[in-house]
Amino acid sequence: MKHAFAAFVFRPAGLPVLLAASSLLLTACDSTPREREEAVRNSAREIDTVANRAGDVLKRVGSRAARWDSVSRQRNRQPLDNAATAAFNQELLGSYANVEQLTVTDLEPAYVQLLRETRAKRRTWTQRDWDYATAIFNRLNARYRAIRLDLPARNELHIKALQAEFTALETGRDLKDLGAAVKDKPADRQ
Structure with missing residues (x-):
């Protein structure tokens, strides 16, 4: 019958551990x-x-x-400029800019157009630009809710995916800005 101590001591990894524990005990005793x-x-x-x-x-x-949240809330309380909204609407939706007149066949391409432009421009957008894009997205969503029952299932599924992508892009930007706002800068460290 082998002793557990003997097996521990003679293993290659066990000897250094045993020596370290022994030296700690001896130091504590001294x-x-x-x-x-x-x-x-x-x-x-x-x-x-x-x-x-x-x-x-x-x-x-x-x-x-x-502070970031306060600035964001204050910005959100400011009304969007009508001229800037119209310009953004035209820039992001192109020929689908008249959202209230979109038909069942136009709605999915309008979302595709919005997402194409959002992907292309999102890196240069400010938070205020995102506010305008979100307002346009919300108008599209209102139109979607109005005609949703007439949409084919495959179009509805694709629109849901595009809605999720837009929300993810917007949330990603918010998180990036929040991360930059709370990041410890060298001048702030003590």
């Missing part, structure tokens, strides 16, 4: 109670310092996120 108390105080001080720094970072990030 220290005085005062030295051990000092080591505990130093460890507690280091933990407190790390916790305080983490708390400071969380406060900064939280205040920046709140």
Whole structure:
């Protein structure tokens, strides 16, 4: 019958672990109670310092996120300019710009056109540009709800996928902007 200790010691990986544990025990035996108390105080001080720094970072990030949210809410309360809305509508929808007159056969191509333009231009858009694009998207969605019962199932499914893609692109931009707003910049670190 082999002893568990013998199997542990003679394994190649077990010997260094055993030696490290032995040296820790010997070191602990060689220290005085005062030295051990000092080591505990130093460890507690280091933990407190790390916790305080983490708390400071969380406060900064939280205040920046709140500021970003406040600016976003304020921007959303501002009405969209009618001329800019019309220009965006024409730019994003092209020949499908008259949303209220779209037919069952025109609705899916209108969504395709909106998504094509959104994919092409989204990287250069500001949050306000996204507000205009979202207003156009919402108008398309209202038209979709009005004529949805007359749409073929395959068109309806494709439109749902395009709606999900637009929402994902918009949410991605919001997350990117929020991440940039809360990011710790070198000048902000203490």
